[in-house]
Amino acid sequence: MLEDFTPSEAFVPEATAEDPPLLRASGVSHFYGNRVGCQDVSFELWPGEVLAIVGESGSGKSTLLGCLSGRLTPTAGVVEYRMRDQATRNIFDLSEAERRFLARTDWGFVHQDARNGLRMTISAGGNVGERLMAIGNRNYAAIRGEALDWLGRVEIDADRIDDRPEQFSGGMRQRLQIARNLVTGPRLVFMDEPTSGLDVSVQARLLDLLRGLVSDLSLSAIIVTHDLAVARMISHRMMVMRNGTVVESGLTDQILDDPQSAYAQLLVASVLQP
Amino acid sequence: MTTSAVEATPYNFAYLDEQTKRMIRRAILKGIAIPGYQVPFASREMPMPYGWGTGGVQITAAIIGPDDVLKVIDQGADDTTNAVAIRGFFARTAGVATTTQTGEASIIQTRHRIPEQPLQSDQVLVFQVPIPEPLRFLEPRETETRKMHALEEYGIMHVKLYEDIARHGHIATTYAYPVLVDGRYVMDPSPIPKFDNPKLHQSDALLLFGAGREQRIYAIPPHTDVVSLDFEDYPFEVQTFDEPCAICGTRGTYLDEIITDDKGGRMFVCSDTDFCERQVARNQGVQNQSSAAASEKTEMTDA
Amino acid sequence: MTMRLCLSGVGKTFTMHMRDGTRLPVLRNVELAVSEGECVVLSGPSGVGKSTILRMIYGNYRTNEGQVLVVDGDKIIDVATASPRRILDLRHRVISYVSQFLRAVPRVAAIDIVAEPLKVRGVEADVARDRAAEMLARLNLPERLWSLPPATFSGGEQQRVNIARGLVTDHPILILDEPTASLDASNRDIVAELIEERREAGAAMLGIFHDGSVRRRVATRAIDVGSFASV
Numbered sequence: 174m175l176e177d178f179t180p181s182e183a184f185v186p187e188a189t190a191e192d193p194p195l196l197r198a199s200g201v202s203h204f205y206g207n208r209v210g211c212q213d214v215s216f217e218l219w220p221g222e223v224l225a226i227v228g229e230s231g232s233g234k235s236t237l238l239g240c241l242s243g244r245l246t247p248t249a250g251v252v253e254y255r256m257r258d259q260a261t262r263n264i265f266d267l268s269e270a271e272r273r274f275l276a277r278t279d280w281g282f283v284h285q286d287a288r289n290g291l292r293m294t295i296s297a298g299g300n301v302g303e304r305l306m307a308i309g310n311r312n313y314a315a316i317r318g319e320a321l322d323w324l325g326r327v328e329i330d331a332d333r334i335d336d337r338p339e340q341f342s343g344g345m346r347q348r349l350q351i352a353r354n355l356v357t358g359p360r361l362v363f364m365d366e367p368t369s370g371l372d373v374s375v376q377a378r379l380l381d382l383l384r385g386l387v388s389d390l391s392l393s394a395i396i397v398t399h400d401l402a403v404a405r406m407i408s409h410r411m412m413v414m415r416n417g418t419v420v421e422s423g424l425t426d427q428i429l430d431d432p433q434s435a436y437a438q439l440l441v442a443s444v445l446q447p
Numbered sequence: 448m449t450t451s452a453v454e455a456t457p458y459n460f461a462y463l464d465e466q467t468k469r470m471i472r473r474a475i476l477k478g479i480a481i482p483g484y485q486v487p488f489a490s491r492e493m494p495m496p497y498g499w500g501t502g503g504v505q506i507t508a509a510i511i512g513p514d515d516v517l518k519v520i521d522q523g524a525d526d527t528t529n530a531v532a533i534r535g536f537f538a539r540t541a542g543v544a545t546t547t548q549t550g551e552a553s554i555i556q557t558r559h560r561i562p563e564q565p566l567q568s569d570q571v572l573v574f575q576v577p578i579p580e581p582l583r584f585l586e587p588r589e590t591e592t593r594k595m596h597a598l599e600e601y602g603i604m605h606v607k608l609y610e611d612i613a614r615h616g617h618i619a620t621t622y623a624y625p626v627l628v629d630g631r632y633v634m635d636p637s638p639i640p641k642f643d644n645p646k647l648h649q650s651d652a653l654l655l656f657g658a659g660r661e662q663r664i665y666a667i668p669p670h671t672d673v674v675s676l677d678f679e680d681y682p683f684e685v686q687t688f689d690e691p692c693a694i695c696g697t698r699g700t701y702l703d704e705i706i707t708d709d710k711g712g713r714m715f716v717c718s719d720t721d722f723c724e725r726q727v728a729r730n731q732g733v734q735n736q737s738s739a740a741a742s743e744k745t746e747m748t749d750a
Numbered sequence: 751m752t753m754r755l756c757l758s759g760v761g762k763t764f765t766m767h768m769r770d771g772t773r774l775p776v777l778r779n780v781e782l783a784v785s786e787g788e789c790v791v792l793s794g795p796s797g798v799g800k801s802t803i804l805r806m807i808y809g810n811y812r813t814n815e816g817q818v819l820v821v822d823g824d825k826i827i828d829v830a831t832a833s834p835r836r837i838l839d840l841r842h843r844v845i846s847y848v849s850q851f852l853r854a855v856p857r858v859a860a861i862d863i864v865a866e867p868l869k870v871r872g873v874e875a876d877v878a879r880d881r882a883a884e885m886l887a888r889l890n891l892p893e894r895l896w897s898l899p900p901a902t903f904s905g906g907e908q909q910r911v912n913i914a915r916g917l918v919t920d921h922p923i924l925i926l927d928e929p930t931a932s933l934d935a936s937n938r939d940i941v942a943e944l945i946e947e948r949r950e951a952g953a954a955m956l957g958i959f960h961d962g963s964v965r966r967r968v969a970t971r972a973i974d975v976g977s978f979a980s981v
Binding site: 269294299306307311312314 | 585594597598599600601602603605606609610612613614677678679680681
Binding site: 219222377378380381388409410411424426427430431433434435438439444 | 764765766767768771805809810811812834835837838856857858867868870
């Protein structure tokens with residue numbers, strides 16, 4: 174039987190017509206004047222996959238995230254997204270209205286600093302309900318019910334629903350930010366260092382929560398982090414960036430346990446073990 | 448409109464120079480063409496402080512002609528300092544006739560009220576607006592609010608109402624209650640009581656709004672749909688009053704609370720002073736008529 | 751007997767960039783095949799590359815040379831060249847890996863760790879938990895521990911959670927990396943029994959067992975990894 178195997182038979186093509194990716198980045202580059210933000214980044218992301226973009230500060234990971242999420246216009250390259258109607262569109266060919274609609278319905282964006290992702294003077298319930306109202310929900314009881322449900326899912330007590338995020342701890346704010354993003358059932362969530370700045374125990378709780386939500390809801394996620402432990406815990410795949418380019422990409426556990434490039438080896442070797 | 452200056456003052460007709468008036472008229476026309484859209488304009492320094500109606504005064508100055516009859520009200524009253532001053536300003540700089548009677552005016556400049564008496568198609572109501580941007584409460588960035596208007600991203604307007612219900616059990620916004628104009632732009636109707644909101648809908652009169660400090664003009668042309676924002680289960684409602692007006696006895700008007708002494712004494716009276724006075728006059732007229740009728744009867748009996 | 755797994759011409763060299771690119775050849779020309787109902791044991795001294803072979807099959811280590819062919823229904827996948835997504839899919843459905851070390855997310859209860867691979871395969875949450883509970887009961891993990899995160903468990907307890915997780919599904923290929931290393935005699939027997947059951951049910955297994963009694967009991971065949979050593 175062994176003799177019958179040939180490499181060509183063993184090859185299974187990736188993106189097929191029946192199984193298109195959710196998001197495809199092709200040659201995405203962004204320059205700040207002469208300086209490289211990110212350069213020639215290409216990858217595909219399928220439904221249910223969590224991709225971690227790791228690297229040191231200045232490696233271009235946040236610039237890349239900005240391009241992927243439509244917040245920054247790439248200098249070159251294309252970001253295609255499979256919309257809910259299954260049509261694949263270059264997100265930079267969408268009108269701004271379409272792109273913003275996409276961003277507040279089918280996407281989520283979790284910021285490192287919750288102040289950028291929440292309305293600090295609005296109650297927790299209002300923060301969670303905003304997206305629902307934005308897409309035309311006009312029933313107060315239904316909006317509030319949905320907000321309560323989501324606060325429960327992110328482990329915020331129901332009696333905090335009318336409190337403002339100003340009165341919340343850092344971990345609670347991040348969880349509220351997640352609830353606010355997920356209430357419209359997005360298929361793709363972008364996260365920019367969602368756990369940095371939190372205490373280790375709070376970080377673990379948030380990661381665990383994220384992991385559960387991602388798998389329960391079959392979410393796709395692109396998470397930027399400098400923390401390899403975070404990447405290991407939450408992501409399936411990883412891209413290692415340095416000086417704006419991807420130096421290594423693959424399965425998260427493979428890169429962490431058997432890094433190939435000099436830089437990835439250095440990163441992995443630099444992690445402190447408790 | 449005439450360009451002849453009023454003899455009594457060294458100013459151009461209605462104070463503003465003609466180029467400025469043309470600029471303002473263009474903004475007004477654009478506002479009428481795009482109901483509810485805030486048109487930026489180059490607001491001029493006026494001989495009064497901001498917050499005293501510089502936006503409304505500039506609109507009035509741009510549209511007033513020598514044959515117009517001007518009424519100015521402040522919170523419904525014709526006799527407050529602000530209303531008297533603005534009336535005097537135009538009487539002096541434009542030489543126009545002024546009135547306190549709603550039915551006689553061709554232009555009514557108002558701060559925070561719409562008259563009780565329904566307006567006619569040949570009348571223009573000019574609102575003084577302090578903060579024209581209804582989204583400002585939640586979004587401090589002007590660039591962002593403009594984009595939100597452009598893209599009809601009005602979710603946060605309902606967030607504001609949601610917050611009201613969450614905190615007070617009902618929509619506690621009682622004035623400057625946001626409206627959707629012609630199914631397109633969310634608009635701040637200026638700080639009129641929400642009692643007056645229904646009068647904006649399908650109004651016979653042209654409604655113009657001017658914000659001097661914020662340099663914005665917007666408009667609701669006659670017969671435009673104007674809907675107050677609400678929730679299905681918390682529908683928009685206007686204020687109601689248990690008592691009739693303590694002066695004229697009318698029910699169903701918007702009442703102001705008047706403190707009458709320092710022992711907790713108070714009364715509720717019509718905020719629209721012109722309306723209230725005419726009701727009083729009519730009531731007296733009815734009384735006079737009935738007493739006159741009674742005396743006639745007596746005479747007849749005598750005869 | 752249908753072949754499930756086949757390594758052909760597989761070689762592995764580690765390049766240590768932090769030591770001036772020193773190349774460390776470990777394995778070359780690995781040839782082995784595992785069929786349904788087989789439990790093939792890798793033997794040889796420690797450091798010879800037994801675990802490396804297992805990790806390459808699971809995709810945890812990259813394969814530099816040769817093919818790591820895995821039968822998935824009517825398809826044959828080469829793990830050495832497959833995309834990360836294809837490998838993840840294989841892990842969900844085809845290859846299960848039981849290692850000696852548990853790497854779990856803090857705060858997740860033992861029973862949920864065990865139930866997770868079932869849920870990933872579409873088993874309903876309640877059913878998955880019931881089956882996880884059965885497995886933990888069989889492995890004598892005290893019931894009071896089930897709802898606790900294993901971070902504070904003893905080594906043996908953690909390992910049993912890990913074994914339960916690896917054996918709870920019916921993956922057709924099982925990779926066993928010293929599953930009984932820190933277990934006492936009675937638990938070793940139970941694990942051996944579970945492995946036998948899976949073997950009887952037709953799973954193709956490849957493993958490392960340091961414990962002689964377990965090895966003799968479960969193994970159908972042994973392969974000396976020393977013969978592939980790249981020295």
